[in-house]
Amino acid sequence: MVWLLSSKKKSPEKHSGLSKAEKAGIPILILIVLWVMYSLTQPSLPIQSQSHSSTSTMLTRAEEFKLPVIGPNGLTGQSVSLSSYRGKIILLEIMQPSCQHCQNVAPVLERFYKQHGADVVILSIAAGAPADDVAKFIRDYDSHWTYLYDSAGSMATMYGVTGTPTFFVIGRDGSIITSLQGQQNYETFESVLAQASRT
Numbered sequence: 001m002v003w004l005l006s007s008k009k010k011s012p013e014k015h016s017g018l019s020k021a022e023k024a025g026i027p028i029l030i031l032i033v034l035w036v037m038y039s040l041t042q043p044s045l046p047i048q049s050q051s052h053s054s055t056s057t058m059l060t061r062a063e064e065f066k067l068p069v070i071g072p073n074g075l076t077g078q079s080v081s082l083s084s085y086r087g088k089i090i091l092l093e094i095m096q097p098s099c100q101h102c103q104n105v106a107p108v109l110e111r112f113y114k115q116h117g118a119d120v121v122i123l124s125i126a127a128g129a130p131a132d133d134v135a136k137f138i139r140d141y142d143s144h145w146t147y148l149y150d151s152a153g154s155m156a157t158m159y160g161v162t163g164t165p166t167f168f169v170i171g172r173d174g175s176i177i178t179s180l181q182g183q184q185n186y187e188t189f190e191s192v193l194a195q196a197s198r199t
Helices: 020-041 099-116 129-141 154-158 188-199
Strands: 051-056 066-071 075-081 090-093 120-127 146-150 164-170 176-181
Touching: 020 051, 066 129, 075 129, 075 146, 090 099, 090 188, 099 120, 099 188, 120 154, 146 154, 164 188, 176 188
Parallel strands: 090 120, 120 146
Antiparallel strands: 051 176, 066 075, 066 146, 090 164, 164 176
């Protein structure tokens, strides 16, 4: 079989400017650059929302801190230090208002607080979030325990937190009995309180 080739040669197409695909990619590139620039200006907070997992901490004693108290109407003007609760069992939560698992566990903590508030101090440290968001969270979930405000998220770094919520159970002597990472149920909180009460 003989194939006949056209003697006409196609002249090379001349490209002027950017192709449609290249033009479409420019806004995406601009958005990526803007997002990177925005991310670099935000506090460095290496924590993510976690569902449910238990973990042990490398810390053996709770690190001292002093943070402002925040309530449903915003910052109260008061501050609290961890050492002021020495001699009591403390359930310390590091959380973020935007964290879905923190939202899910808030009603569980409220129930636990109402049942065991005389036996354990509950402190929630809101890490790296605007104060208004924290106050709204407290209102939305009708939380009655103590919230502390950590605008820079320094407590997450100090305590080696990699996900929210993370809980530390602190004994009467200031030692860390155990830590829990992720969304917990009511029975877990009762179990760790019983464990702490025996120490």
